[in-house]
Amino acid sequence: MMKPRNFSLGKAFEIEWEDGHRSVFPLRFLRGNCPCASCVNEITRKRVVTENDIADNIAMEDFQKTGNYALSFLWSDGHFSGIYSFDYLRKLCQCEECRSKH
Numbered sequence: 001m002m003k004p005r006n007f008s009l010g011k012a013f014e015i016e017w018e019d020g021h022r023s024v025f026p027l028r029f030l031r032g033n034c035p036c037a038s039c040v041n042e043i044t045r046k047r048v049v050t051e052n053d054i055a056d057n058i059a060m061e062d063f064q065k066t067g068n069y070a071l072s073f074l075w076s077d078g079h080f081s082g083i084y085s086f087d088y089l090r091k092l093c094q095c096e097e098c099r100s101k102h
Contacts, residue, residue, distance in 0.1 A: 023095065025094075030060075032051025032093055034082035
């Protein structure tokens with residue numbers, strides 16, 4: 001499992017990984033890809049909440065590590081139940097290099 005080395009929050013959420021790779025996540029994209037049971041049907045795994053359902057001005061109010069494997073985010077819309085594993089976040093990376101691997 002690839003682990004993050006550093007995080008930064010501005011207009012996007014950025015992760016610098018231990019291998020030196022940098023992932024930049026627009027906040028609306030990250031919120032719209034929340035993996036929690038409210039956003040993804042637990043039985044069908046069909047996404048219930050998408051990026052199109054998220055306000056353009058969504059803000060991340062806080063984030064914290066969850067154990068040694070994930071991050072949790074507090075969003076300005078009050079949502080806080082998503083646990084984004086490091087593996088999931090790495091797969092969400094939208095850079096050209098990562099998209100070519102998916």
